[in-house]
Amino acid sequence: MSNQNKYKTKSFEEKKQEVDQLIESAEKKIEEHFISEESIKECLRYMSNFYNYSLNNAMLIDNQFKGALAVGSYDFWKKQGYSVKKGEKGIKILVPIKSKPKFRRGKEELVEVEKATDKEKELIKNGELKVIQGTYFKLGNVFDISQTTAKASDLPDIFPNKWIEGDVAGYEFLYKGMGKVAEKIGVTIKEPTYELGVVKGASLPYTKEVIYNPRNGELQNIKTLFHELAHAKLHTKDTRENYTREEKEFQAEMVAYTMGQYFGLDTSDYSINYLHGWTNGKELKDKQNLLKEVRETTISYINIIEESVLKEVSKELEKYEGINFSSAKEAISIYNSIKENEKEVLSSSNDKTSFFDEKNSENDRFSNIYKNIIQKSNKKENELEM
Known part of the structure; x- marks a missing residue:
């Protein structure tokens, strides 16, 4: 046909x-x-779990991963019960790191507080020696929730x-x-x-x-x-x-x-x-x-x-006779049904004829198709036996 x-x-x-x-x-x-008001509250509660990044980091995140709202470090997501998907690249942010507190010994030398003498520690405690502590930045990685194994159902409705x-x-x-x-x-x-x-x-x-x-x-x-x-x-x-x-x-x-x-x-x-x-x-x-x-x-x-x-679909099923469909939805449904049943027959070690009788009773429309599948299966088995 x-x-x-x-x-x-x-x-x-x-x-x-x-x-x-x-x-x-x-x-x-x-x-x-x-x-609903409850849906809004649910979303706000969910968003409150995430760190509030600085303006600079928020801009960095958006420039690298447009529209990211729910982001966290690798360890953060691990604690939430999710993994970062394989192959996902981290979103770079600047992580502030505090340097070790120091004081000035004499005019030039900066010494870490932990190395101060007992006398110097007393002066520091009394505020007579000023402690200096700087901040530097290193690159860190965060990931958006869409880069993790989280499911859509884990997210608030809105x-x-x-x-x-x-x-x-x-x-x-x-x-x-x-x-x-x-x-x-x-x-x-x-x-x-x-x-x-x-x-x-x-x-x-x-x-x-x-x-x-x-x-x-x-x-x-x-x-x-x-x-x-x-x-x-x-x-x-x-x-x-x-x-x-x-x-x-x-x-x-x-x-x-x-x-x-x-x-x-x-x-x-x-x-x-x-x-x-x-x-x-x-x-x-x-x-x-x-x-x-x-x-x-x-x-x-x-x-x-x-x-x-x-x-x-018609091209894929051209070896079968007696198939009619009038819409894409129907054609896809028939195609999937045939392919599933074809797999079942070809992989079954049970009697093929019994399978056909069962399927034929379910839907007469596919009787010729199932016969075709079974004949094809039997032919393959005969070829293998030779």
Whole structure:
């Protein structure tokens, strides 16, 4: 069966209707979003555990690791029960060190207090001999919490730099689809050669690049790239000045959230909190036009990614017959189901026919597929026996 016959995508109207419903739902969630006083107190209590660095060190930290808020030494994190991840580089700070206290013996000689005679110690005690103690600085290392083994669930709900954790079914298909989006709008997706700190990603309009933080997990990375690709299309070097910062972030995260929901990725906790933070108490001029651009961008990107996913999955499963799917979400689900069952059959030492009967009774839709897998498994065993 040809790849073209294996799938049929949703119509434009079906996608538009689904996107409209998702946007409407997101708006309602943003309006209803409420940050409790207890959540604020929890975050403040958490932040009070961290050392209050000097202005100079705070600037040094931010210059090296943008946006770092929760930082501590290697030993500090160890006491908290976390390890610094392998390969992470320390953030350099200036550590003040007090020199040993000294006094002046005669006109020139400086002597450490611990080497003073009994008579000199008495003079020091009475304040007749002045003690001199200087401060010098050495370089020390601290690490941001994102460089440790801490989990997002260990952080307060409203922690500013909280990240999303989780694997994504069909990650490679979705990532490839986003590459098609980037190609369509004339930008390049790449991992930066410099430190992004806690920043999850960025759109660089003048170099036409979208970059992502290599620390991102799969779910964070998909969400981030949806967000940054929205910026790349809507807020170019020629149009970005037409929007306020709030409007740009509102549009980008609305696109990211809506696309995530469409493809079955739930980033509600992160996205709604993010959107609330950028829009609460702020006036968005001509909100309907902003949403119109969100809707158009979302549908355009969904079309490109879905077409790419369906083609790639269909190509991967072309050896199997009788498979039909109409959306990327469904295609990925079927692909993962087949691959998991294929592994189970090929690695099983049990009777393959019994396995087939069991699976066939679970879902008749895959009966031909399971037969194909079993035949393939038996053929391999026969070849090995020869």
